[in-house]
Amino acid sequence: MMTNAPDTRAPRWKVIGPGLVVAATGVGSADMVATLVAGSNYGYMLLWAVVLGVVLKIVLVEGAGRYTVATGKTIFEGWRSLGRWPVWYFAPYIVIWGFVYGASAMSSTALPLAALFGGPLWVWAVATGLIGFVLIWFGRYRFFERITAALVGVMFVTIVILAVIAAPNVLDAITGLVPLIPDEPNAVFYTLALAGGVGGTITLAAYGYWLREKGWDKPQFLKVMRIDNTVAYIVTGVFVISMLIVGVEVVQAAGVAISASDQGLLELDGVLRERYGEVIGVWFLIGFWAAGFSSVLGVWNGVSLMFADFMGNVTGKGSEHPDSRANGRWFKVYVLWLTFPPMLLLFLDQPVFLVLLYGVLGALFMPFLAITLLPILNSDRVPRGFRNRWYLNVALGVTTILFVVLGVYQVWNAIASVIG
Template identity: 75%
Template sequence: MAESTTETQETSGPPKKWKVIGPGLVVAATGVGAADMVATLAAGSRYGYALLWAVVLGVILKIVLVEGAGRYSLATGKTIFEGWRSLGRWPVWYFGPYIMIWGIVYGASAMSSTALPLAALFPGVPLIVFAVATGIAGFVLVWFNRYAVFEKITAVLVGLMFVTIVTLAVIATPNIPNMLAGLVPRLPEGGLFYTLALAGGVGGTITLAAYGYWLREKGWITPGWMRVMRIDNTMAYVMTGIFVISMLIVGAEVVAAANTTIGAGDKGLLDLDTVLRERYGEFIGTWFLIGFFAAAFSSVIGVWNGVSLMFADFWGNIRGKGSEHPDSRINGKYFRFYLVWLTFPSMSLLLLDQPIGLVLAYGVMGALFMPFLAITLLPLLNTHRVPAQWRNRWHTNTALVITAGLFIALGGYQLVRAIAGVFGG
């Protein structure tokens, strides 16, 4: 009887008192990792506010992309994997190997990133100890909790990282006239990679496709929730935009003024910690490391939850059980299998330093995933697969085509860099 009442309420649409922020906050927070923060810092320190327009463009494109994934799920009642499967066999053959290879390599990378600020705070403890501990902590939090608890934990971490970085930006006293000038599109010399990274890369990972799964776990499962979903998604990415702009300000006002170079990869944030301590004192440096940890750990638990949901749905459908079978849902056996896969085999890569074959495969497939998502949304949202009233308008299609082109360009650039890095180019 209670099940029937819930279904009636969901079909009739959301109640009057609904929460504006929900799964959008989770997907946006999960997508912003340490590497994105470093790219933004480096762009700000090199080019000041000249690429601010690329941040704004990236936020708009990400809103369109995630809204498309959410709209498909709400309009059809199907998961994004069911949609991909309707396009033929090729998405299945792509997604299966991708999610397995991506998971084991990303798991090691995420644990290492999260361990960096902890190792800086407690230098007497080896980095690998913190890496393993954060992986196990993420595993336990996701294994034993339902979506509602996971969302609350993510909200706390997001709040911490948001307040930390925005406060740093305020302390840095941004140059407002220069910021406004940065809204005018231009490409500084040598700034192509940073432009692509800010517009296409920040806040963009496989977890964008997990949005529909988090909507389902939240209970937003019918077209009646469409307006709520759109507000949720927009608010989340506006917050992401403010966060990224704050990092750009810190790069332009703090790092540039210190005449220092931010290192490549996640360790670049430790360079910022050094600069902050020299300029503002130990308290600000320590506070930043805590915010760094919150940003990195939110990505860990976001991936541990969201990508495990995607794998469970994928494998449940491959096994013929469908998306609604308990084995295909959160805390089902396929979900838990992938949660184990993300956590424990990945730990071996912390010791093996990521074998060349896996690194290359990860670089190749990772570079191609975001174009895959953008391109597949075009047929999913323009054909009989979606009711006519929820199909794309011309401006949405234009934005998706631009997004696909941008991701292809960024993906190609990242692919070349990955191959060159593996073979010492």
């Protein structure tokens, strides 16, 4: 464990760690597709929504990190201080979410591998899960952080250079910073979903756990944490904006329509190969894989830490017990749960009821995080100097309203899609 905060006068990259992990984990293939489709359909009109999404994530993750830095406690301990209802929500959520996400993450990460090397998709999906399992089961945080940083480097360089090659129209892009909404049915909710969804998963709440693994869970690390979080999400913002540029300058310019599923990225590969050649297509698939695999590793590690802490607390052992920490008993149980049971879904149609629960619980997590941070950060649960100032309350309040509206809308869509 570190005892002294790193010198914040040093180059910023030297104090970057858990923030890059949480930002990279939150941006997977689904976020890439959503941004790509937004660019291909609406041009730069929704650039402002992408920028807003980055700001929202900075606010949320900073709040979760500040609680851990100020108190040395985990976010689950903060939730539990609000009463029993957070426990009743979180328990089914983390179990069902992990089961369904494990299958979807393995499958989406396998898509570029199958496209590059051929063979059945399920083989690459199973291999992805097994490799992620081994790396997290036997690795420690330092190794996990380094390999995630390497994957971030690959995905970042790939997409940013693609955006540069695409030669964006800078003046058109600047006009996209003016808040406008497409004149189409449900365009308001689509726009808000783009702002709220990019880089937004349960792993936002895992940030405090990674701070703890890094040894940055003490008050003297507040400034370091804020630099870490802000720089990481700026990097994410540049990545997502670059994906939007590719959607505008490559997909829209080619006059093709791509699907709103992970297959859309394979369709983009075809457009890139036709326009720029085989090398660029292969390069993009490598970046696509890096984005997916960084999310696999991030969830396998971060959400397993959250589950271990959850089980340690509900069994009365507390957050500091070895069973509640990395590589402890409950951590390993959840790594197993993420890896092997979901492989059954790779061969079977997903049960309707399970998909419905996954959609409903998933849509409600971001509102849950935003709503719970308000009382946690405005009460004696944190020392006075670490409580929200008025502008942070305004930002977190706006974020809460946005996610509540989005959550209700997504729950309605999830129910309608299953019933229909």
